[in-house]
Amino acid sequence: MYDIVVIGAGVTGAFISRKLARFNLNVLLIDRENDVGNVTSNANSAIVHSGYDPVPGSLKAKFNVLGNKMFDQISDELDVHFYRIGSITVATSEAQLDMLKGLLERSHENGVEARILSKEELRDLEPNVSPNALGGLLAPTAGIVDPFNLVAHAVENAVDNGVVLHLDEEVIDIKDLKNHFVVKTNKASYESKVVINAAGLGCEKIARMVEDVDWHLTPRKGEYFVLDHYDLGLVNHVIFPLPSEKGKGVLVSLTSSNNYIVGPSSELVDDTEDFSTDGPTLGDVRRQATDLIPSIPFNQVIRVFSGIRPTTSRHDFIIESSKVNPNFINVAGIESPGLVSAPAIAEYVVDEIVSKLLNLEAKKSFNPCIKKYAKLNELDNKAREELIKENPEYGKIICSCEKVSLGEINDLFARSVPPHTVKAVKKRVRAGFGKCQGGFCSPYVTLIIAKHYGINPTEVKWDKDGSEILLEEVKHA
Amino acid sequence: MLNKDLVIIGGGSAGMAAAIEAKKNGVDDILILEKDSVLGGILNQCIHNGFGLTEFKEELTGPEYLQRFVKQVEELGIEYRCDALVLDVTKDKVVTYSNAEDGVVSLQAKAIVFATGCYERGAGAIQIPGDRCAGIITAGTAQKYLNIHGFLAGKRIVILGSGDIGLIMARRMTLEGAKVLCVSEIMPYSNGLNRNIAQCLTDYDIPLYLSRSVSKVVGKHGRVEKVILSAVDDKMKFIPGTEMEFECDTLLLSIGLIPYVSLLDKIKAEMSSTRGAKVNDYFETSIPGVFACGNCLHVHDVVDFVTDEGRDAGKGAAKYIKGLVEKNTTILVKPGDGISYVIPQTITNKNADSITFKFRVRRPIQNVFVTFEDNGNEIAKFVRPVLIPSEMVMLKLNQAQLAKIESGEITVSIKERK
Numbered sequence A: 001m002y003d004i005v006v007i008g009a010g011v012t013g014a015f016i017s018r019k020l021a022r023f024n025l026n027v028l029l030i031d032r033e034n035d036v037g038n039v040t041s042n043a044n045s046a047i048v049h050s051g052y053d054p055v056p057g058s059l060k061a062k063f064n065v066l067g068n069k070m071f072d073q074i075s076d077e078l079d080v081h082f083y084r085i086g087s088i089t090v091a092t093s094e095a096q097l098d099m100l101k102g103l104l105e106r107s108h109e110n111g112v113e114a115r116i117l118s119k120e121e122l123r124d125l126e127p128n129v130s131p132n133a134l135g136g137l138l139a140p141t142a143g144i145v146d147p148f149n150l151v152a153h154a155v156e157n158a159v160d161n162g163v164v165l166h167l168d169e170e171v172i173d174i175k176d177l178k179n180h181f182v183v184k185t186n187k188a189s190y191e192s193k194v195v196i197n198a199a200g201l202g203c204e205k206i207a208r209m210v211e212d213v214d215w216h217l218t219p220r221k222g223e224y225f226v227l228d229h230y231d232l233g234l235v236n237h238v239i240f241p242l243p244s245e246k247g248k249g250v251l252v253s254l255t256s257s258n259n260y261i262v263g264p265s266s267e268l269v270d271d272t273e274d275f276s277t278d279g280p281t282l283g284d285v286r287r288q289a290t291d292l293i294p295s296i297p298f299n300q301v302i303r304v305f306s307g308i309r310p311t312t313s314r315h316d317f318i319i320e321s322s323k324v325n326p327n328f329i330n331v332a333g334i335e336s337p338g339l340v341s342a343p344a345i346a347e348y349v350v351d352e353i354v355s356k357l358l359n360l361e362a363k364k365s366f367n368p369c370i371k372k373y374a375k376l377n378e379l380d381n382k383a384r385e386e387l388i389k390e391n392p393e394y395g396k397i398i399c400s401c402e403k404v405s406l407g408e409i410n411d412l413f414a415r416s417v418p419p420h421t422v423k424a425v426k427k428r429v430r431a432g433f434g435k436c437q438g439g440f441c442s443p444y445v446t447l448i449i450a451k452h453y454g455i456n457p458t459e460v461k462w463d464k465d466g467s468e469i470l471l472e473e474v475k476h477a
Numbered sequence B: 001m002l003n004k005d006l007v008i009i010g011g012g013s014a015g016m017a018a019a020i021e022a023k024k025n026g027v028d029d030i031l032i033l034e035k036d037s038v039l040g041g042i043l044n045q046c047i048h049n050g051f052g053l054t055e056f057k058e059e060l061t062g063p064e065y066l067q068r069f070v071k072q073v074e075e076l077g078i079e080y081r082c083d084a085l086v087l088d089v090t091k092d093k094v095v096t097y098s099n100a101e102d103g104v105v106s107l108q109a110k111a112i113v114f115a116t117g118c119y120e121r122g123a124g125a126i127q128i129p130g131d132r133c134a135g136i137i138t139a140g141t142a143q144k145y146l147n148i149h150g151f152l153a154g155k156r157i158v159i160l161g162s163g164d165i166g167l168i169m170a171r172r173m174t175l176e177g178a179k180v181l182c183v184s185e186i187m188p189y190s191n192g193l194n195r196n197i198a199q200c201l202t203d204y205d206i207p208l209y210l211s212r213s214v215s216k217v218v219g220k221h222g223r224v225e226k227v228i229l230s231a232v233d234d235k236m237k238f239i240p241g242t243e244m245e246f247e248c249d250t251l252l253l254s255i256g257l258i259p260y261v262s263l264l265d266k267i268k269a270e271m272s273s274t275r276g277a278k279v280n281d282y283f284e285t286s287i288p289g290v291f292a293c294g295n296c297l298h299v300h301d302v303v304d305f306v307t308d309e310g311r312d313a314g315k316g317a318a319k320y321i322k323g324l325v326e327k328n329t330t331i332l333v334k335p336g337d338g339i340s341y342v343i344p345q346t347i348t349n350k351n352a353d354s355i356t357f358k359f360r361v362r363r364p365i366q367n368v369f370v371t372f373e374d375n376g377n378e379i380a381k382f383v384r385p386v387l388i389p390s391e392m393v394m395l396k397l398n399q400a401q402l403a404k405i406e407s408g409e410i411t412v413s414i415k416e417r418k
Helices: A011-020 A059-077 A094-110 A119-125 A147-160 A200-207 A279-292 A338-356 A381-390 A406-412 A422-429 A442-453 B013-024 B041-045 B062-075 B139-149 B164-175 B194-204 B262-266 B303-321 B399-403
Strands: A002-007 A027-030 A087-091 A115-117 A135-139 A143-145 A164-166 A171-176 A181-185 A189-197 A217-227 A238-240 A251-254 A260-263 A301-312 A318-321 A328-332 A397-399 B002-009 B030-033 B049-051 B079-081 B085-089 B094-099 B103-114 B118-120 B136-138 B156-160 B179-184 B212-218 B226-231 B244-247 B250-253 B257-259 B290-292 B331-335 B339-343 B354-361 B365-374 B377-387 B393-398 B409-416
Touching: A002 A011, A002 A181, A011 A027, A011 A147, A011 A328, A011 A338, A027 A147, A059 A094, A059 A143, A059 A147, A059 A338, A087 A094, A087 A119, A094 A115, A094 A135, A115 A119, A119 A135, A147 A164, A147 A422, A189 A200, A189 A338, A200 A217, A200 A301, A200 A328, A217 A279, A260 A279, A318 A338, A328 A338, A381 B094, A381 B103, A397 A406, A397 A442, A406 A422, A406 A442, A422 A442, A442 B139, B002 B013, B002 B094, B002 B303, B013 B030, B013 B041, B013 B062, B013 B103, B013 B303, B041 B062, B041 B139, B049 B062, B062 B303, B085 B262, B103 B303, B118 B139, B136 B139, B139 B164, B139 B250, B156 B164, B156 B212, B164 B179, B164 B194, B164 B250, B179 B212, B290 B303, B331 B339, B339 B409, B354 B399, B354 B409, B365 B393, B377 B393, B377 B399, B393 B399
Parallel strands: A002 A027, A002 A189, A027 A164, A087 A238, A189 A328, B002 B030, B002 B103, B030 B079, B103 B290, B136 B250, B156 B179, B156 B250, B331 B409
Antiparallel strands: A087 A135, A115 A135, A171 A181, A181 A189, A217 A260, A217 A301, A238 A251, A251 A260, A318 A328, B085 B094, B094 B103, B118 B257, B212 B226, B226 B244, B339 B354, B354 B393, B365 B377, B365 B409
16 A cells, blocks of 8 residues: 555656655655656746746745745755746837736735846847847746756655656556545556646546546647757847736747757647647747847757647646545646746645645655766866766767767666656757757667667667657668 | 877868878878767768769779778878767867767867768758657668668658758668658759669659658657658748648658858857858868868768868868968958859968869759859859759869959859850
């Protein structure tokens, strides 16, 4: 019998599991994907929002603001890139200038530091902003984070502290036996006293396994451009347009890896599995982005992608026990600002909800820090040289665009959440993230994965099942 | 810090030729840095023949061709390091590389030749509509998987782009038992060499569709299931109602090569429309003592010309090291009507015996003059019956023609013969 089964190893499930790992509990974290953080957490703007924008009093406002404050410590404990570069919401008309004043008030209501920038101040901070820009709202606490390792390292930390992780396992049914649940997956059944539903886009389906809930989720798709490491200074902050009912609008930002990201579009869709992109939508994103920053070098685009986020019929996060059994907790509709909110949501779920269901006894051995990764690109030559002496694999570069060494890839396999796919390696160490998009390094990465797991290279997947990269080994006489 | 007279970054065709020529011109202290585990660069995986027709007057495979240069490098005692990726270069010509045995090594060079080759444009760069799943792969990567590692990356294949690697791989994968359904080219003409169209497509009954591109990739279950091609209008917009569906497992991309010059970018060398650096008649970039040649300068269609350019850059670097560079002018060379780029972008020595200009036309064109003009005054004029974008054009101005240039700028243009 588990104390708690957490369904979904996206950013929400990851931080809830990590928080639960602080206590003497048997926790099982299940995800149907073959890697953690592989759906909504893997395809978003990767912004640690300041919290100036959500409706005051909403759960979004509350957890955004609380979560934002936690990121300095979290990024340090979890060895994740995080930079508080601030955000600027840009007004391009007199009417929008007026709206900025409303947003400033809202910032203050939410307890978020913000101030209005004059046209001149804006231009000083962002020389590439459109000549039509009349002013902006600066929120200095906004930041950018590496969303991939935020999730991977949070789960790693949870697993290091005793949480059991099952990937590639899909929950197909949940039986509510009143004093406990039976969670049935495509592989096994587990008994658990408490179930936390953090299944992202799948939350409604999971919730309805125990209750006819009064809310529903609608998938909303956003398409993005990713640019290569272009000259720093194209933008210095996260640049937003004025928000609308569709969301925060098309942003232009530096990423935590010194790329630039432009997007998202915002479209309600029916299909949670359709991550395709299309020309007209991206064209629209491009037009909106160039309204703010006319000089975006779109010839530097190296990738486009789309992410799907779950919007709720309540227009807010849903974080509550089920009406039929308080031991079933829904954490649903964690759309933007979900990434920044997740750590605070985890605190609330455990301290305010789980604490009333289970006896929480602190685990003395809990260590909030993961072992630091060797990140050669952050070292000076002397320190790099010393590491290579210790392990010559650090001297052999596999991904020449992002300068990722064999040693850094092989290090991943010794961790508690090792990668099984080429995409998972890419997410962890950025091999294949550069200008050639894996053209040069993907054969090496495929062979490294095959060698580590002792499988034929034809069995190595790009991502999910059915995404094997190689179809046949050519037999030579 | 160690000192080197000449550091050559990249041990492929361009880099080896530059090293050999520099050595022959009296530079002894040379180091070639190669990121792969053997010299030769991309030719290692080009196991088809057709290399060396100009250089050796015979048809060699890629590995045979490169081996002739490796042999010279060895015989001349030129030092090289494999598995050595250059991490950093400074404007002051300090080169830092990483290697498992050497660790991190910084070298102060008197001159540097960039011969870093090119990379393949991928699906994201042209925003191919549809799913991003397994089975979308660039032709060169598929070539590496097949020819180096022995794995087929696709069995039912649609090829987008008629670049040479795509054509070569159409044949290669067919010979390994794959079915290539078609090649689709967005332009109204092929971007590959005519001989490759004949030998790789026509001979194998593989259709080539022009003015057609991928309007959607369908692959919701992990891998490509279907590719939809649509005709494009003259503004490259898809024309509704022209869709052709192909059930397949692979979309092979041969949609262009781009000079691989992150480090030249980093040290702010001036860049040209080729996305390589701008160079002068010594193949020197805007940074003194830093040279560039081969596919990292502009993408070539024939390796023999890469070798030739490598030699020129090696010669230029040798002159620089020995203080023999003669610079007596600054004449900008501009691409005019019908021309996408010209190399070199600057003439610095008007007294040269001759200077060869390399360029490409923007579209196929017949029966034209290529003119070199200085403020409207004709410096030279060449008749050409046919010019196509896939074939680099080389034209030489001799000393007498160079002497005619009076202003600081000449323009190379295509003019129709009436």
